[in-house]
Amino acid sequence: DGGITQSPKYLFRKEGQNVTLSCEQNLNHDAMYWYRQDPGQGLRLIYYSQIVNDFQKGDIAEGYSVSREKKESFPLTVTSAQKNPTAFYLCASRIGTLQPYGYTFGSGTRLTVV
Amino acid sequence: RKEVEQDPGPFNVPEGATVAFNCTYSNSASQSFFWYRQDCRKEPKLLMSVYSSGNEDGRFTAQLNRASQYISLLIRDSKLSDSATYLCVVNAGSQGNLIFGKGTKLSVKP
Numbered sequence: 001d002g003g004i005t006q007s008p009k010y011l012f013r014k015e016g017q018n019v020t021l022s023c024e025q026n027l028n029h030d031a032m033y034w035y036r037q038d039p040g041q042g043l044r045l046i047y048y049s050q051i052v053n054d055f056q057k058g059d060i061a062e063g064y065s066v067s068r069e070k071k072e073s074f075p076l077t078v079t080s081a082q083k084n085p086t087a088f089y090l091c092a093s094r095i096g097t098l099q100p101y102g103y104t105f106g107s108g109t110r111l112t113v114v
Numbered sequence: 115r116k117e118v119e120q121d122p123g124p125f126n127v128p129e130g131a132t133v134a135f136n137c138t139y140s141n142s143a144s145q146s147f148f149w150y151r152q153d154c155r156k157e158p159k160l161l162m163s164v165y166s167s168g169n170e171d172g173r174f175t176a177q178l179n180r181a182s183q184y185i186s187l188l189i190r191d192s193k194l195s196d197s198a199t200y201l202c203v204v205n206a207g208s209q210g211n212l213i214f215g216k217g218t219k220l221s222v223k224p
Contacts (some may be wrong), residue, residue, distance in 0.1 A: 033211075042118075042201075042216035043158070058211075090157055102148045102203070103212060105157035 002027045006091050006106035012114045013078065013085060021076045021109045023091035031094040032074035033103065036060065036087045043090065049074055078111065086113050117141060120202050123218035127192055135187040135218050137202030146205040147178055149187045151198045152217065158201055161187075192222045 004025040013019045025032065031050045035043040045058030049068040063082025068074050074093075078085045088110050092103035120137045127133050135149075147164035162169065164176040164185055175188040185202055202215040 035214075040216075043214040045211065048211060088155075101146075102150070102160040102163065105159070108157050 004091055004093055004104055004106035006089075006109050008109060009107065011109055011111045013111060014114060016080045018077055018079050019111070021078065021089055021091075021111070023074045023076065023106055024072055025074075025091075025093045025104075025106075026072060027093055027095070027104060028071070029093035029095050029104070030071070032068070033092040033094070034058075034064075034066065034074070034076045035090045035092065037090060038087050046076065046089075085111055087111060117206070117213045118202055118204050118215040120200075120215040121218045122216075124221060125218060126221045126223060128223055129192060129194060131192050131222075132188065132190050133192055133220060134189075135200050135202070135220075137185040137187075137215055139183050139185070139202075139204040139213075141204065141206060141213075142183060144183075144204045144206070146212075147176075147185050148203040148212070149174075149176060149185075150201040150203055150214070152201055153198045158214075161200070189220075192220075194222050194224065196220060197222045 007022045033048045034046040037043050044060050046064050047066040049055035052071050065077045090108045091106040094103050095101050117140050149161040150158040151161045152158040162171050164178045168177045173190045177186045199217040199219045201217045203212050206213050
């Protein structure tokens with residue numbers, strides 16, 4: 001089955017620690033996205049990538065970093081510079097960037113600072 | 115004006131009721147419109163795209179008014195399983211990135 005796999009499902013981070021969230025898709029989609037969702041809030045865009053080896057900052061990129069070395073993979077690193085990282089992180093992909101298609105989401109990673 | 119605004123909700127309705135969700139968007143260049151459904155602690159899932167002429171999928175009807183920059187979703191004969199948060203989604207012009215509303219929570223009661 002084609003889809004997006006995010007791992008881990010739950011992640012606990014200590015203060016000052018960097019952690020990396022995995023996102024893999026086998027849909028052959030060009031564009032991939034990372035969103036953050038806080039309770040009672042909408043989805044906020046962290047980073048996105050329209051093509052391999054290229055990515056752009058979204059609305060809340062500070063404290064985060066990404067890479068896109070392969071079409072299938074778009075990992076997100078939450079660095080120690082992100083002061084309030086506890087949230088639900090969602091990865092999404094889309095078949096193209098200008099087509100009228102919606103996003104497909106992974107099942108998300110819940111990150112908690114302990 | 116926020117980019118995508120929705121009724122704050124929550125909506126609490128009995129089974130069998132008809133419920134309408136409204137949404138307005140600020141970017142007149144937007145070309146793609148969607149409704150997503152998000153269950154508690156789950157990822158959003160595409161419910162339906164919204165086309166200019168309006169479209170229907172079973173009990174769900176979506177409408178678009180470009181002049182008013184307004185989108186709606188109507189659910190008829192609501193079921194317990196319709197309980198979820200409904201997200202209005204609009205693309206941000208030429209970049210194509212999708213902008214998500216905060217969502218409206220629906221609770222359907224027996």
